[in-house]
Amino acid sequence: GAGVSQSPSNKVTEKGKDVELRCDPISGHTALYWYRQSLGQGLEFLIYFQGNSAPDKSGLPSDRFSAERTGGSVSTLTIQRTQQEDSAVYLCASEGQEKYNEQFFGPGTRLTVL
Amino acid sequence: GDSVTQMEGPVTLSEEAFLTINCTYTATGYPSLFWYVQYPGEGLQLLLKATKADDKGSNKGFEATYRKETTSFHLEKGSVQVSDSAVYFCALSDDQTGANNLFFGTGTRLTVIP
Numbered sequence: 001g002a003g004v005s006q007s008p009s010n011k012v013t014e015k016g017k018d019v020e021l022r023c024d025p026i027s028g029h030t031a032l033y034w035y036r037q038s039l040g041q042g043l044e045f046l047i048y049f050q051g052n053s054a055p056d057k058s059g060l061p062s063d064r065f066s067a068e069r070t071g072g073s074v075s076t077l078t079i080q081r082t083q084q085e086d087s088a089v090y091l092c093a094s095e096g097q098e099k100y101n102e103q104f105f106g107p108g109t110r111l112t113v114l
Numbered sequence: 115g116d117s118v119t120q121m122e123g124p125v126t127l128s129e130e131a132f133l134t135i136n137c138t139y140t141a142t143g144y145p146s147l148f149w150y151v152q153y154p155g156e157g158l159q160l161l162l163k164a165t166k167a168d169d170k171g172s173n174k175g176f177e178a179t180y181r182k183e184t185t186s187f188h189l190e191k192g193s194v195q196v197s198d199s200a201v202y203f204c205a206l207s208d209d210q211t212g213a214n215n216l217f218f219g220t221g222t223r224l225t226v227i228p
Contacts, residue, residue, distance in 0.1 A: 031213075033216075035216070042220045050213070056213050101165065101207060101214050103160070105150075105159070106157060
């Protein structure tokens with residue numbers, strides 16, 4: 001596609017449930033990043049993929065958070081046993097070799113945990 | 115560790131006023147510096163960037179100069195327009211590990227009134 005897409009755009013869930021958030025990067029972009037934007041913490045880095053591997057998972061806030069990427073394209077961020085403090089906008093960005101060091105962001109998924 | 119400190123808002127200006135949003139950074143290596151903008155209802159977009167000391171990034175009338183001696187990357191525009199109303203984020207990436215994950219400031223909301 002022309003840009004980074006994310007789904008769903010909004011997700012409301014109950015505390016304790018698991019959620020999956022999806023990111024479709026720009027075709028051909030090898031690097032993919034997940035960030036979280038919340039009122040209390042601002043914009044924070046979660047995890048980075050180069051191809052299908054995640055050399056940097058340092059930003060994941062707890063072991064309830066995991067992510068994978070398959071085929072060097074689509075990525076899924078999974079949050080298990082959601083808590084109210086997980087409520088935030090989850091942003092995905094991709095980066096390609098043609099514009100190195102320039103990340104293109106998706107519209108985000110707004111997660112609300114009740 | 116790496117961090118960005120950004121002037122807190124909100125900032126309200128009249129059309130055609132001069133804009134400065136201050137940004138300073140702390141980094142262990144030689145970071146690249148960015149300004150991202152988030153217009154109402156839209157995703158994050160790269161506004162401008164600078165990759166080494168004394169570089170000036172510019173776009174849409176906005177400018178910022180990478181000042182290593184003062185560890186700053188202040189955003190300026192000589193004459194703002196109503197359409198510039200948005201949230202502006204200063205950010206850095208520090209390619210120490212091969213990843214370009216971004217460290218963001220807290221964001222500054224700009225409102226331009228006619």
